[in-house]
Amino acid sequence: MHPAVQKAIAELVNSGKTPSVALTKACLSESVPMPVIIAGLSAYKNNPAIIEQPLASTSDQDNLQQQSQLDRIEQKLDRLLTLLEKG
Template sequence: MNSVVFDAIQVLLDEGKTPTVALTKSRLAQPVPMPMIIAAVSQYKNNPDSINNFIKTSQQPENTELKASQLDRIEQKLDQLLALLEQK
């Protein structure tokens, strides 16, 4: 399953709303095929605990990659700023 869909379902749950296909689709951060949305919502409705298990297992690697990417961008900007200061 796509973690983006489960993230959208988690947002709805955090807001106290019951996930539906339409609500989940409206909360997506990026386009996802409709069958994937339907499957995720169905999975949640059949086993609400499955969303928690999926989010716990998939969340850590994504956060690590995101932090590394952000750190790389910050380092590049810092290098640019230091280069500008050295020129003056």
């Protein structure tokens, strides 16, 4: 999870608010792309304890984002190959 998103969600939870995309975006201290905010909220909803974990360093976060993007590209490629094999 992006450190700024994790911090924003933690602040919302500590203030007794339920995190949402709009509230999280409003609490951010830096500009973060919307898909990253949504991914952070999804991770929090799946595992609320995630906000208590130590913040990832920026380089670790960049590596995670790159790996996530690579995984999505691989999934799309697999789907395209499957479609080509059927047709």
